[in-house]
Amino acid sequence: MDWYPDPGETPLFRGSASFASGRAPKVAGKRWFRDEQGRDIGSEIFGWPPAPVHEQRGDKAVKTGKTLGFLGKATAVVVAGTLELFSSSGGSLVNFKEPDGSTPTDPEREVEDFPVLWAPDGTTARRTPWQLDPDRRPERYRTDLQLTDRRLLVLGSASVTAPAEVLWQLPLEQVATARQHAFSSHGADVTIDFADGSWIRLDLGSKGSAAKAVWVLAGNTEPVRLTEAQQAWAVKFTERMPGTIETVGTPVPGAPAGTLSIEIIVHRDAEHFLKVGPITVDADGKPVVA
Template sequence: MDWYPESDETPLFRGVASFAEGRAPKVLDRHWFRDDQGRDISAELPGWPPAPAHEKRGEKAAKVGRGLGIFGKATAVVVAGTVELLSSGGGSNVNFKGPDGAEPTDPALEVEDFPVMWAAAGTTARTAPFQLDPERRPDRSYRTDLQLTDRRLLVLGSASVQLPAEVLWDLPLDRVAGAVQHAFATHGADLTVTFTDGSWVRLDLLSKGSAAKVAAILSGETEPVALNPAQQAAVDSWSSALPKPVEFVVNSVDAAAGIVSVEAKAHVGKKVVNAGSITLDAEGKPVLG
């Protein structure tokens, strides 16, 4: 899945991405596409092929989930374009926690419902490519990647790592308002990307580290660490034998001295595996110890 940036832009991140799926019992392995009033808009998205219609799971499934360490009961309602959670006592506090201790930050959108698109008519989120939804892909082996540069947010797609990537979505970064990582997620790697018009999408990036890095970049909380030519050449040589495609997470170790650490993450099928790391000085030489 080859893709190359323009000559005047710097790639910051690349990794597997797809629409997230619910974790709570009622919405387990399910997701929906909503407008700003909470209506289902799957059939309204232009050019999207149909997918199986999902119903929320019944109370029996919820009881099974609670037996596995997930518990809680609430009712979600839509009021004036926002979703609020009402407990039986009229309050908004719901005791709900996953087996790993993660709690939903908005139970109405993670427990009672699970939209992965929230978009009024004509907003940016509605332009997201259908290939981000595995149920709509013509081939289950088709893969989508999130690609960030210092100028753009892109979604790339390919049926094989041997084939060139298709550019499925290409947005300037100035249309992105920010991003938030969610702990209450199948892989702990869900990320909501919000656009400047208020619409948003929720993606699963498979890796907690990937979600954290993307959230930081899109929220402007960190400056990306760029490799100098000597360091880039050293990384190219070091990673030549690694399985492809591979993503590099670069962190500054000593900014004054120009020392950086580079972590390699190989994407094998739908899994993200750590493929090693290296620390380099400003001349591209390995730093030991």
């Protein structure tokens, strides 16, 4: 996928992105698109093609699925977790903890329901591209989140070899906050809050990608300076790639000080470049094996 920044614009993050899907048993693998009143607007957003209507699983089905999960191979789609407490009526799930230790921070929107778009009419979230929805986009179609020091973009491509098209973009000033969710399919969910109060929840594919995107959207748009050892590593790594190199480093949360996730851009001429990485490298210029 090719995408070219504007002159003077610095790419800071790029990775796969899709609307997230629920993890709790009642909403596992499902998602909803809602307005400020909580109405399902998935079939009302202008320009969006139709998609299957998701239904929440009833409490009885959730309990049955959990039992099957413990006894053998479940025939229902159930996310494995440790049930801690049911309501006194034996109905709705109240609180539970997953094997990785994560728990819901907003049970109403992560256990009982799972909205991935919250958008009053006319707000920013309603303009997000439908291709982010796995239920709507063509098979094998890929969508990426691209962040620069100026913009948030959603890129789309029919294949890894096809040029990317810009599906949607907005200035970073229109992003209010972003937060990562541990309670998600693989810890990779990020909610992006827009300045007008609307928001979307995306799955960015990995915990590391989610953390990097949140770091950039928190206002860290100045490129991080590589150590001399890291810069020397980048030069050696690209010695057989003709062109001028540009490096983009992002701190790795929880890693030793100075550890960066480094993307290398090899500029061959004014219009053509090669991207390598990101690769995690410690302060001494040694790649880190995850």
